[in-house]
Amino acid sequence: MPGELLLEAKKLSVEFATDEGVVRAVSEVDLELFAGETLAIVGESGSGKSQMLLSILGLVAGNASVTGSARFKGEELVSAAEHRLNEIRGSEIGVVFQDPMTSLNPYLTIGLQLTEPLRLHKGATRKDAAEQAIEMLKSVHISEPERRMDQYPHQLSGGMRQRVAIAMGLICRPQILIADEPTTALDVTVQAQVLSLLREIRERFGTAIILVTHDLGVIAELAERVNVMYAGKIVERGSVDDIFYRCRHPYTEALERSIPQFTEIRPARLDAISGNPPNPVHLPSGCAFHPRCPYRLDVCDQSVPVLESVGPAHAKACFYEGPLLTVTESRA
Amino acid sequence: MSDPILSVQNLCVYFELSGDGWFGSKKTLHAVEGVSFDLAKGETLGIVGESGCGKSTLARAVLGLVPITSGAVNFAGRDLAKLSANKLREQRRHLQIIFQDPLSSLDPRMNVGQIIAEPLRSYFPKMNQQERQVKVVEMMRHVGLLPEHINRYPHEFSGGQAQRIGIARALILQPEVVVCDEPVSALDVSIKAQIVNLLADLQAQFGVSMLFIAHDLASVRHVSRRVMVLYLGKVMELAPWDEIYRAPRHPYTQALIQAIPPADPRRARANPAKPLGGELPSPINPPSGCVFRTRCPHTIERCAQEVPVLRPVGGSFVACHLAEQIARPEGFQ
Numbered sequence: 001m002p003g004e005l006l007l008e009a010k011k012l013s014v015e016f017a018t019d020e021g022v023v024r025a026v027s028e029v030d031l032e033l034f035a036g037e038t039l040a041i042v043g044e045s046g047s048g049k050s051q052m053l054l055s056i057l058g059l060v061a062g063n064a065s066v067t068g069s070a071r072f073k074g075e076e077l078v079s080a081a082e083h084r085l086n087e088i089r090g091s092e093i094g095v096v097f098q099d100p101m102t103s104l105n106p107y108l109t110i111g112l113q114l115t116e117p118l119r120l121h122k123g124a125t126r127k128d129a130a131e132q133a134i135e136m137l138k139s140v141h142i143s144e145p146e147r148r149m150d151q152y153p154h155q156l157s158g159g160m161r162q163r164v165a166i167a168m169g170l171i172c173r174p175q176i177l178i179a180d181e182p183t184t185a186l187d188v189t190v191q192a193q194v195l196s197l198l199r200e201i202r203e204r205f206g207t208a209i210i211l212v213t214h215d216l217g218v219i220a221e222l223a224e225r226v227n228v229m230y231a232g233k234i235v236e237r238g239s240v241d242d243i244f245y246r247c248r249h250p251y252t253e254a255l256e257r258s259i260p261q262f263t264e265i266r267p268a269r270l271d272a273i274s275g276n277p278p279n280p281v282h283l284p285s286g287c288a289f290h291p292r293c294p295y296r297l298d299v300c301d302q303s304v305p306v307l308e309s310v311g312p313a314h315a316k317a318c319f320y321e322g323p324l325l326t327v328t329e330s331r332a
Numbered sequence: 333m334s335d336p337i338l339s340v341q342n343l344c345v346y347f348e349l350s351g352d353g354w355f356g357s358k359k360t361l362h363a364v365e366g367v368s369f370d371l372a373k374g375e376t377l378g379i380v381g382e383s384g385c386g387k388s389t390l391a392r393a394v395l396g397l398v399p400i401t402s403g404a405v406n407f408a409g410r411d412l413a414k415l416s417a418n419k420l421r422e423q424r425r426h427l428q429i430i431f432q433d434p435l436s437s438l439d440p441r442m443n444v445g446q447i448i449a450e451p452l453r454s455y456f457p458k459m460n461q462q463e464r465q466v467k468v469v470e471m472m473r474h475v476g477l478l479p480e481h482i483n484r485y486p487h488e489f490s491g492g493q494a495q496r497i498g499i500a501r502a503l504i505l506q507p508e509v510v511v512c513d514e515p516v517s518a519l520d521v522s523i524k525a526q527i528v529n530l531l532a533d534l535q536a537q538f539g540v541s542m543l544f545i546a547h548d549l550a551s552v553r554h555v556s557r558r559v560m561v562l563y564l565g566k567v568m569e570l571a572p573w574d575e576i577y578r579a580p581r582h583p584y585t586q587a588l589i590q591a592i593p594p595a596d597p598r599r600a601r602a603n604p605a606k607p608l609g610g611e612l613p614s615p616i617n618p619p620s621g622c623v624f625r626t627r628c629p630h631t632i633e634r635c636a637q638e639v640p641v642l643r644p645v646g647g648s649f650v651a652c653h654l655a656e657q658i659a660r661p662e663g664f665q
Contacts, residue, residue: 044520045491157611158383187382188548189608192591196607214521217593220600240597258525260550262577262592269532270554272525276490 003035004073006175006208007056011068012078014048014055018063023280025051027232028068030307035175038202038209040223040240042216042255044277048232049212053178057093058085072176091121094169094207098181100161104153110137110164111149114171121172133171139204140167140197159190163197173205180212195221216259220244225313228252231278231288234307238314248316250293253324287318295320336370337541338394338509343367343403345386345393349616359616363389365565366403368642371509376535376542378552378573380588381562384612387545390562391511394543395427396420408508425455428502432514434494438486445482448472448500455505467504474537475500476530492523496530503534511543516551528554549576549588561585564615564623571648581650583628583658622652630654 009031016023026048033039043049055066056077070077072088080088089095097103105113114136115129124132130149137145140163153161162182169177179198183191199222201207211222219226219240226243228236228251236249247253257271275292278284284291290300297319305317345364351357364386371377381387392398394405396412405412407423415423428451431437438447448468452459469479475496486494495515502510512531516524532555535542546552552559559576561569561584569582580586590606610627613619619626625635634653645655652658 044522160611189382189587189591192593192605193607195593195605199604215593216521217595217605220595220597221593221605244595244597255521256595258522259595260524260528260554261595262550262553262589269529270525272529273522274526276492276523277520 003037005032006035007031007033007070007072007210009052009056009068009070012052012055012070013067014051014060015065015067016061016063017065018281020281024283025064025232025280026055029229029232029234031070031227031234033176033208033210036202036206036208038211038222038224040211040213040219040226041229042213042219042226043229044214046231046277046280047229049229050180052229053180053210053212057089057095057178058082059089087121090117090174091172092174093176093178094172094174096162096165096169096177096179096182099185100158100165101153103165104161104168106153109150109152110156114149114164114168117168117172133167136167136171137164139170139201140164141193142167158186159193162186162190162194166194166197166201170201170205170207173207175208176210177201177207178210178212181214182211183218184213184215191218198222216244216256228255231283232280233288233317235289235318236316237307238311242311242314246311246314247324248310248314249318250295250320250324251289254292254294293320295322295324335373337373337408338371338543339404339406340370340394341368341404341406343390343393343405344401345389345398346401361616362565362618363615364393365618367562367565367567368403369560369567369570371541371543373508373541374535374539375558376544376556378556378559379543379545379562380547380549380552380559382547382588382612384564384615385562386565386615387547387562388513389565391429391513391543391545394509395429395511396424425451425505426508427511428505428507428509429511429513430495430498430502430515433518434491434498435486437498438494440486443483443485444472444477444489444497447486447497448504451501451505468500471500471504474503474534476526490523491519492526495519495523495527499527499530499534503538503540506538507540509541509543511545513545514547515544517547524551531555548592550592561588564613564618566623567642567649567651568624569648569650570642571650575646575648579646579648581645581648581655581658582624582652583630583654584624586658587627630658 009029011028013028014026016025029052041049054060056070066078111133114133118124118129118132134145137148142148142163183194202209223240226240227234230251236252243252254273258273273292278288286301286303287305290296299319305319307315307317309315343364344366347361347363349359349361351359367390379387393400400413445468448471449464452464472479477496516527544552544555557573559573560567563584568584580589587608593605594600608627613626621636621638622640625631640651640653642649642651
């Protein structure tokens with residue numbers, strides 16, 4: 001049974017005023033995150049997955065307007081004052097970004113960056129903070145943690161930097177860790193290190209994780225529930241098994257078919273999704289995926305499909321009701 | 333194999349670094365260390381390795397874009413390293429490159445037509461405007477760009493479209509060899525597959541030979557039948573795809589395979605992606621003997637003392653003392 005409801009977004013939208021007109025990056029998205037669970041948000045660049053999370057954290061750019069509601073344990077974040085957001089960010093909600101080199105400050109030692117949140121949020125003394133920081137570096141498997149405290153980010157390897165960034169996200173023991181493409185910039189063996197670390201952290205600290213990624217392999221490794229986003233909307237949501245073995249949205253199916261797999265059978269061609277992701281300034285009418293969809297119906301360019309339940313905790317936003325070509329239970 | 337179009341022999345590329353302080357002794361970074369391979373006409377060789385393995389330096393050395401320390405790059409029977417600047421320029425027409433980041437490799441102030449025509453302008457200055465235009469439009473069709481977009485600028489294109497422009501520019505001179513340096517790594521999943529398919533089609537159509545560089549094994553599967561695995565500037569394994577898949581023999585190849593998350597939740601639960609322990613050693617001060625020994629689960633004493641040579645084992649070439657003894661690890665799909 002799911003634990004406490006930690007985060008609840010309702011009709012959350014993010015719009016940007018640009019020279020070319022208003023861009024709706026996120027469009028009336030609903031989201032729920034329960035204590036201890038791992039929720040994945042999958043989508044390609046421009047799908048709005050990062051903007052949605054930044055809007056929850058109050059970190060969107062100046063020309064953005066956020067509407068709707070996002071509540072953290074019942075407390076509204078969209079209209080919250082900056083000082084309250086400052087208290088929540090880093091303390092109750094930790095964040096890990098894609099590129100550890102840009103999220104760590106090159107001028108400050110690892111030790112200073114790791115202890116700052118503790119001193120700021122928890123009022124820890126310098127000595128206490130340093131002890132906790134060394135402990136946290138050990139938890140993320142950094143060798144010689146005492147020595148690392150005095151080092152600068154450039155002295156660490158890419159994988160170590162990302163583990164330090166994760167340590168920073170976790171240092172105040174937040175209830176939620178938001179990981180925005182945490183392995184995208186990493187090599188495959190280092191990615192495996194970070195994935196196994198996130199699994200370990202989840203078990204050890206019971207942290208709920210929101211994992212933003214475009215990589216279905218990463219989702220299969222970590223996620224329990226999955227939201228698939230396209231052009232600012234959630235087009236399908238369900239358990240990780242629903243999404244991989246019983247997916248009902250053509251876009252989800254297309255994503256799964258297009259990934260190169262490590263297998264012996266070598267199909268002559270990959271199943272590519274035709275066309276390009278839509279331009280957010282000029283979204284297609286009706287369902288935004290219709291120009292690229294092989295199952296397109298007449299209604300698809302006229303009406304916008306809404307998320308409808310197709311099973312327990314499984315929903316899709318699509319008019320097509322028939323079977324998808326490649327979805328069979330036997331695939332397992 | 334018939335006569336290879338490209339034959340690289342014992343290629344070494346070192347970079348001299350200044351030492352610590354004013355009077356510190358110079359250090360040498362071994363980026364590529366004794367790499368040899370042949371590329372047959374019309375073949376695609378996949379080159380796989382992680383950051384710092386020397387794959388991009390190798391690609392640039394083959395094209396003569398970084399100076400070679402020792403060894404030979406024979407293209408169509410000539411050693412490129414020994415050619416004069418003028419002669420090398422003449423040969424470069426036959427050797428082209430496609431870069432990883434499509435947008436940063438296109439001049440933002442040139443329109444698509446100018447970008448694709450640039451190599452023609454450079455190598456055939458006497459070609460008239462009309463003829464050039466015809467060739468550019470034809471190439472745009474081949475790579476799936478709309479000819480009416482010829483006057484647009486790079487920023488008006490998405491990543492996938494921009495990569496098509498880069499491919500058109502590389503192919504317009506009808507080169508013999510194209511080096512693809514991680515051509516799909518920066519692209520979205522749905523676009524990756526399009527570009528991989530396009531490269532495979534173009535290769536079948538024009539019969540070019542390719543070096544296809546990637547940082548993971550899964551992405552080279554659809555384009556190449558032979559794969560070379562690099563680690564710290566050295567070849568660990570060179571084998572046909574089927575051998576790599578069925579019987580990866582080098583412990584590093586095995587580690588690369590086990591680190592791939594399988595995109596299948598049930599399999600992931602049973603067999604999560606396995607990380608490779610330890611950190612990449614510094615290429616300035618590589619380990620003695622086998623460079624992989626500091627992270628290898630099978631290391632024996634001999635590995636620290638003796639450099640393993642690349643030798644035939646089964647249908648593969650493997651640089652490991654224990655290649656015969658190491659079993660295919662558990663948990664393979």
